[in-house]
Amino acid sequence: MIRKFFTATFFSLAVVLLHAPVGVAHAVNLQAYQFDDPEREALFRDLIDELRCPKCQNQALSDSDAPLAKDLRDKTYEMVKAGASKQEVIDFMVARYGDFAHYQPPMKASTSILWWGPALFVVLGVTAISWRVMQLRRRRELEGDEQLSAAEQAQLERLQQELAKQRGTDTERAE
Amino acid sequence: MVEQTTERSPWRWLVLGLPLAAFVLMVGFLLKALFSDPTELSSALVGKPVPEFQLPDIYQPEKIYSEQVLKGQPLLLNVWATWCPTCRAEHEYLNQLAAAGVAIVGLNYKDDSRAKAVNWLNTLGDPYVLNLFDAQGDVAIEFGVYGAPETFMIDHHGQIRYRHVGDVNERVWANVLEPIYQQLFADYQAEQQGGGA
Structure with a gap:
């Protein structure tokens, strides 16, 4: 019974957690960024979700309406349009704003606690x-x-007998 | 009741001690984080040469500077704009530094208009040896600027040695920037003399 409850709780939690990061809401208008190639557009969307706005700390470029976030979105757009690869854009940002600019920190001595913690x-x-x-x-x-001592053994038997007697009277009464 | 006198494991202190040690470590870590400024990012550009750029002078749009103007002597590159209240707060101190002989180059970052920026310099004083006008903020991105004011310390080879975020005031100058500036200046002079001999 209890095990069933825990299993159910565990699985529902797992389901919730697995789905949590999916529906990322875009607080900013991305209409201005038009692409002919849907693959380039997908890359652009990926990048602005993965790159972090240096000014606003815990918002992705896609999520922030800070002027700097817009500038960096424009820069990303420009680079993606010009045919830059994902890594090239990430390297560009990290070279200027540090590892902070990317939501996936690289494995380094200073970030090892994030990976192994x-x-x-x-x-x-x-x-x-x-x-x-x-x-x-x-x-x-x-x-x-x-082993129980002799006295304990005797006490145990006496208690068991008493219990049995009690049960007997209870059932008689119930009948 | 059976007392556990005979089989106390030698490991039991470890089991008690490890969580305690982990807790103390965690407290130390979080306490340190509590008093640090999360908006202060370490610059990825410290130790690197200044990025290449082409920018017009703030007074004369036809005059174009390149990154070469940041080489030749130790200097401060100050990122500012008229929309930035902290820039106004630090401006008077920059005037004092300039008067004391510190070379400061201005990088006007995405200002509302050139006229407004020039007007600011005319009324509050111009501490800058020259002023770069970055209307789009492209060069600021090259420098990894994420706000104003920011002040970079650049050595005579044009290498970025330090980046300060926030206003430059007497305390920051005395405690942080001046020692670095003195060091850069000493290196510069040593090289000048070495080259001359």
Whole structure:
């Protein structure tokens, strides 16, 4: 029952999280950027979603109405129109605004925590939990081996008899 | 009740200590972040030569400068505009620096109009040895400018050595910029003498 509940919760959460990044809303008007080639247009859209506005911190170029974001959108448009590859545009921005300008930071010593931090936390957590579980299991096994003393054994039997008697009277009453 | 006296693992302190250590580290990290300015981005251009450009003079549209004007002596490249209130705040201090002999080149960044920018210089004083007029902000993008004011320190080879975001005032100059400027100037003089001997 409880397991079923957790499984259901887990899967619904997973579904929500998987779909979350899909519907990125565009706060700015992109009508001005016209392309003849749909592939170039798709590249342009990808880029302005992936490049970050240096002025507005946590908005993509596609999402910000800051003047600088518009300038950089124009620059991206110009470059994509002229046939630049995705990497060329990203390199252009990163060379001027640093790794900050791209929402996918490169793997470097200074960014390693972003890449390995989450995995590290999972490993630490799993280790801690399994260590604890193993410790509990070992303790339980030890307790299981323990023999009851004669007095405890006698008390256990007395309690069991009492319980059985109680049950007996309960069922009689119910009938 | 069974007491756990016999089988205490030597690892148990690690299990208690690791989360504590991780927590302390995290607190330190976040505390540092709390007092740092997230809008201050490190410039990707520090250590690189100034980008190539062609820009007109602010007073004379027909006069075109290239990046060569930023070479030959240590100087400050100050990005400013009349729409920028902080630029107004720092302007008086730039006047003082210029009077003290510091070479400052202006980069007028996407100003409303040339007339407005010239009017500003005529009324507030002109601390700049020359002023570049970047109407579209294209050259500013080449410099990785994301706001105004910004001040770049450029050595006599035309290499960008430092970028300051925000206003230049007495405190910033004394604590941050002046030591760098002195260093650049000392390097420049040493090379001048070495070349002359």
